[in-house]
Each structure stands twice: as structure tokens, then as C-alpha cells.
Amino acid sequence: MAESATTQTRSDRNYVLDRRQAVPALVGDHRDFLIVTGLAGAAKDIAHLSDDGAHVFTMAGAMGAAVSIGLGLALAKPDRRVLVVTGDGELLMNVGALATVAVMRPPNLAVICVDNGHYGETGGQRSHTSFGVDLEAMAAAAGMPATRTVSKGDEIAAASRLLRESNGPAFVVLKVRPGDPPAFKRNMDAAACRVRFRAALLGT
Amino acid sequence: MSQNKREKATPPAWPDALYDLLRAEGVTLFAYVPDAGHRVLIERSLTDPAVKSIPLTTEEEGVGVLAGANLGGARGVLLMQSSGVGNCVNFLSLVKSGKFPFLALISMRGDFGEGNPWQMPMGQATQQVLEAMGVVCLRIEKADDVLPTVSAALTMTYRSGNAVAVLLTQKLLGAKAF
Numbered sequence: 001m002a003e004s005a006t007t008q009t010r011s012d013r014n015y016v017l018d019r020r021q022a023v024p025a026l027v028g029d030h031r032d033f034l035i036v037t038g039l040a041g042a043a044k045d046i047a048h049l050s051d052d053g054a055h056v057f058t059m060a061g062a063m064g065a066a067v068s069i070g071l072g073l074a075l076a077k078p079d080r081r082v083l084v085v086t087g088d089g090e091l092l093m094n095v096g097a098l099a100t101v102a103v104m105r106p107p108n109l110a111v112i113c114v115d116n117g118h119y120g121e122t123g124g125q126r127s128h129t130s131f132g133v134d135l136e137a138m139a140a141a142a143g144m145p146a147t148r149t150v151s152k153g154d155e156i157a158a159a160s161r162l163l164r165e166s167n168g169p170a171f172v173v174l175k176v177r178p179g180d181p182p183a184f185k186r187n188m189d190a191a192a193c194r195v196r197f198r199a200a201l202l203g204t
Numbered sequence: 205m206s207q208n209k210r211e212k213a214t215p216p217a218w219p220d221a222l223y224d225l226l227r228a229e230g231v232t233l234f235a236y237v238p239d240a241g242h243r244v245l246i247e248r249s250l251t252d253p254a255v256k257s258i259p260l261t262t263e264e265e266g267v268g269v270l271a272g273a274n275l276g277g278a279r280g281v282l283l284m285q286s287s288g289v290g291n292c293v294n295f296l297s298l299v300k301s302g303k304f305p306f307l308a309l310i311s312m313r314g315d316f317g318e319g320n321p322w323q324m325p326m327g328q329a330t331q332q333v334l335e336a337m338g339v340v341c342l343r344i345e346k347a348d349d350v351l352p353t354v355s356a357a358l359t360m361t362y363r364s365g366n367a368v369a370v371l372l373t374q375k376l377l378g379a380k381a382f
Contacts, residue, residue: 036272057275062298065268069298072272072280075233075256080276096261097268104258190302194275202277 014151015117019176024049025156026174038066038086040121042114046085047186054200060188064094071101074109081108088115088129101169102143110163110170118178139171151175218350219244225351226281229358233273233280235266241311241377242283263288267295271304279362282308286330296337299367306367317379339367345375
């Protein structure tokens, strides 16, 4: 029988980490990466961590695009490590992108899915992951060679190394409890952010 | 009758010349959804060691891939059918918001001589949908116009930063036989 949207699931006990500590701990030195984020919480996590850095491109719409943008960037800049940081809802909206990443197998791409099991930006409705959809298993089944789920603090360090050292696209699900990302006012002008990113990376 | 079929006795020369043009203009990423109209471009990109040829599960991924490529300083092209234009709309908001250069070569279905009624709705709406999202459309009906039109599209995309779709019509490609 299908669960209702209010039923506690067995997996809820995995959602214990606070994203405000866990995301910075997992990312480590953000300057190691060119970063693309999804919208809402993931964008705020990374904009706050990097002080809205020029090596970061945050989204505020076009939900579902983060992994594809990261793939294009990773293919265009094979000499740089590219990190996508997005949420479970954003990833689920275009989850086929994981299959494309697995097929292309860029060695310099890593993806973090900050999974709180909820659509935090729209009022906290439960997402599919809180009903048991396992994004790590989906990524692994697609053929992503390095996958991990982190739900406890002592699992973060190894996953942080995986993001940097995997020889093939890495995929890390970071389970966090529903809760606000850090408050941060980032630049929402996508064209300005695109120009800023290219200027910092390419000098153009 | 056979003039309207894609399976012609002598394959046209323009697809190979088109591939050479795209490469000469610095296109190194070919994102594609399989399509008979783009067969030569797809096959050549897959065997060209100097390019990345990216099979997509849905056309909208290609919009994101090309945006990411632009962030990294590379030029890409999206090869797709008109039937996938509807899949792109969400990500075209990224292109418009970010003023990303964007180039798609779109083989038309639901167009001149279409025999599959399911192709008609999207085919007939293709140009309007693209234009509604800020994509400039250039239609090609004759083989002689392919290279000059795509050359113009490359300039409009990668020199002046527009989003451009080149529509390869069924007058050019022939209607698919069923």
C-alpha cells in the first residue's frame, strides 16, 4: 500500500545532518572546484560558502538543469574539477541526466545531491526520496562509477575525498534534515553571473 | 514520389560539408538526440577524436550542456528533431536569463508532406514555441541554402550571442516514409 504524504518512513531517521554544517564539510575548500548549483537551498548553501564567488554559477530557475550544465562545463574544461551541488527535487526533475553523465564518464565531474527529502522552497512537501526513492542506487545503476550516500558526520571526510579523487564521475547523496539553508543574498542576474564566471575562468 | 522520401539513391553532399563548417567554426561539442536527418553529423562527431559527442536522454539536457560548455569557453551545437522542442522550453529560460549563446539544428517533422498525424502538433508549433522563448529561427528549404544559413547562424550565435535554431524543413529533408 502506498504511503501517504504524512507517514513517517523508515528512511526518515537518516535525515539527521544539518545542511549548514554538512554541506561546507563535504565540499571542503570550494576553490578546488568550478561549481554549478541547482536552485533554492543548494544555491544558498554554496553562495554563502563561497561568498557568491566568480567560480560558482547558481541557478534560480530552469529546474532540472544543474547536472547537464555541469556536464557541459566538465567536458569543456577537462583540466578543472567541476562540482554540481543540487537538491533532490531538482535532480529528480531531470534524473535522466545521470545516465548521460555515466555514458560520457567525464573524470573531472562530481555531483552532490543535498537530499532533505522535501521541496524546501515550495512549502516543505515531501519529495520522492523521502518515500524511499534511492538516488544513489539510480546513479549507480546508470553506471556512475563512484557513488556514496552520507547520512552521518563520520562519513563526510571519505566522501569529500571521493569528490576530488574519483577517476570518473562521482555522485554523493548527502542526507540532511529539512531546515533552512543559510540566509544569503546572491546575485540573481544570470547574465551577469555568466559573464563573471567566464571572465574569472577564461579571461574573456 | 521517391523525391519526397529520405531514402534517396544518391545521398546529398551537404551533410558532410555542414559538419566541416561546424568544425571549422570551432564547434567541439555535439549534443544529440538520435535522428535520421542528422545521421551524418552524428556519425562524424562520434568518430572525430577532437570533439565530444553527447547522446541525450531528452533534448533539454542538450540546452544545459551547451550552457555549461559556454561557461567553460567551448562551442556546442544541439542536434534534434522538432518533436523535442517542447522538451526544451524549461531550460530555454536559462538561455534567455543568462543570455547564453545557443545553436540548435532542428530537423522538422509535422511539416511539408508529413504522414504521421502525431507529428503535426509539435511540428506546426515549433517555430512559434522557439520564438516565444527568444530563439531566432532560420528555415532552410533548399540544399544550396544549408551552408550559408548555418554559417549565418554560427555568426549570430557565437559572435553576437544569440539563441538560434536552424530548421531543416521537410522540403529539404523529405518526409519520412511509413
